[in-house]
Amino acid sequence: xxxxxxxxxxxxxxxxxxxxxxxxxxxxxxxxxxxxxxxxxxxxxxxxxxxxxxxxxxxxxxxxxxxxxxxxxxxxxxxxxxxxxxxxxxxxxxxxxxxxxxxxxxxxxxxxxxxxxxxxxxxxxxxxxxxxxxxxxxxxxxxxxxxxxxxxxxxxxxxxxxxxxxxxxxxxxxxxxxxxxxxxxxxxxxxxxxxxxxxxxxxxxxxxxxxxxxxxxxxxxxxxxxxxxxxxxxxxxxxxxxxxxxxxxxxxxxxxxxxxx
Numbered sequence: 001x002x003x004x005x006x007x008x009x010x011x012x013x014x015x016x017x018x019x020x021x022x023x024x025x026x027x028x029x030x031x032x033x034x035x036x037x038x039x040x041x042x043x044x045x046x047x048x049x050x051x052x053x054x055x056x057x058x059x060x061x062x063x064x065x066x067x068x069x070x071x072x073x074x075x076x077x078x079x080x081x082x083x084x085x086x087x088x089x090x091x092x093x094x095x096x097x098x099x100x101x102x103x104x105x106x107x108x109x110x111x112x113x114x115x116x117x118x119x120x121x122x123x124x125x126x127x128x129x130x131x132x133x134x135x136x137x138x139x140x141x142x143x144x145x146x147x148x149x150x151x152x153x154x155x156x157x158x159x160x161x162x163x164x165x166x167x168x169x170x171x172x173x174x175x176x177x178x179x180x181x182x183x184x185x186x187x188x189x190x191x192x193x194x195x196x197x198x199x200x201x202x203x204x205x206x207x208x209x210x211x212x213x214x215x216x217x218x219x220x221x222x223x224x225x226x227x228x229x230x231x232x233x234x235x236x237x238x239x240x241x242x243x244x245x246x247x248x249x250x251x252x253x254x255x256x257x258x259x260x261x
Contacts (some may be wrong), residue, residue, distance in 0.1 A: 001181055002079070004175065006058040007023050008066070012084055013068045016040040020088075030090065030116065031133045034124060042249040043127040043207040044071035045200045047193075054193045056139060056186055058083045064135055069252045073200060074112045075189040077125030079182065082114055085230060091117050094185065097175035100160075108190055121152065121161070127207045128172055129214040129225070146211025147227045166229025190221030206249045215248060217241070 003067040013020065018036035020029060047054060047064075050130040054076065055061070061080040064070045071077070082092045097111035114122040120134040132145040137159070149164040160174040193196045216223045218239055224232045236244060245251045 001169075002082040002086035003058045003093055004006070004083045004085070005060075007083045007087050008062055009084070009087050011062070011066050012080075015069070016223075026090070026117070027120075028124070029088070030085070030120065032121070033084065034122060034131070034133050037077075037084075037124045037207065040250065041065055042071040042076065042251055043073060043077065043125065043205070044245075044249070044251055045073050045205045045255065046070070046251075046253040048073070048163075048198075049202070049204045054189055056189055069250070071126065071206070071251055072125070073251070074123075074125035074193075075185050075192075078112045078114055080125065081122070081124045081187060085114075085116060085122075085204045093118070093177075094180040094182075095175050095177060096180050096184070096188070097161075097173040099128065099173045101173075104171060106236060108181040109175070109234060110192055111173055111175075112180075112185055112188070113173075115177065121159075126172065127205065129170060129207075131207050132209065132211065135161070136160075147213075148209075163227075165227055206251060208249055217244065217249070221239060 016036040017040060018033055055078050056075055061076055065072055065076060065080055082094065085092050093115040095113045095115055096109040098107045098109045098188065099111050100107065112125060115137060116122045119137050121137050122134045123130050131150060132148065135143050135150055135152055137143055138152065139154045143150050151169060152164045153160045153162065158174050158176055161172045162169040163172055167215050192200055195201065203219045208215045212226065214225045216243050220236045222236055222244060245253055
């Protein structure tokens with residue numbers, strides 16, 4: 001289903017600067033790959049911002065995120081990662097989540113997440129400050145990842161991922177374990193990348209989370225948020241934004257995405 005056989009694994013591993021240790025167990029390798037992917041490939045929506053169609057086939061994802069050293073949003077990131085894991089022999093199940101970020105109400109399930117080996121929540125494509133490493137798919141699972149702490153709750157068939165921020169548990173997204181495949185993601189991807197009501201159609205977005213902070217760019221505003229709730233913001237010039245995208249987010253985005261609107 002995930003077409004791992006179409007992936008140039010060596011090129012991907014070079015892109016994320018990760019070497020597979022043949023002596024390492026599956027969980028150690030999965031954790032290492034998850035961290036390496038997040039460190040190397042930032043979340044971004046420059047193509048959506050510019051009206052460029054988003055392709056989700058493995059060769060297109062490899063060309064964009066690996067060869068051209070771009071990033072992407074959840075469908076691109078997690079489908080590429082699913083192909084990598086498929087190629088390495090992991091059992092991958094696609095799921096969909098509802099992005100909460102403190103919201104309630106009638107929110108559609110538009111976020112792609114992965115279940116791996118039936119026991120791990122895996123997500124390298126969340127733009128709201130998500131996991132740095134896989135989290136055990138267990139009720140009440142709590143994990144400290146860098147300065148961040150995550151918890152997984154379960155009620156009435158729905159899992160909720162929370163992050164401890166500013167002294168409280170903040171809901172990031174919820175999801176169910178109903179399997180989804182590439183065809184489901186293609187439909188969601190089309191809506192999220194073309195509909196004017198989509199949060200990705202509009203401002204240029206880039207995001208990267210490390211052990212200590214979440215770095216977020218929205219148009220010309222750069223924000224650094226830490227788990228204790230402290231926030232630092234600054235406004236960038238067009239020239240500064242191009243440099244920040246390149247040096248802080250590691251993105252080689254097209255010139256049109258860094259021009260003044």
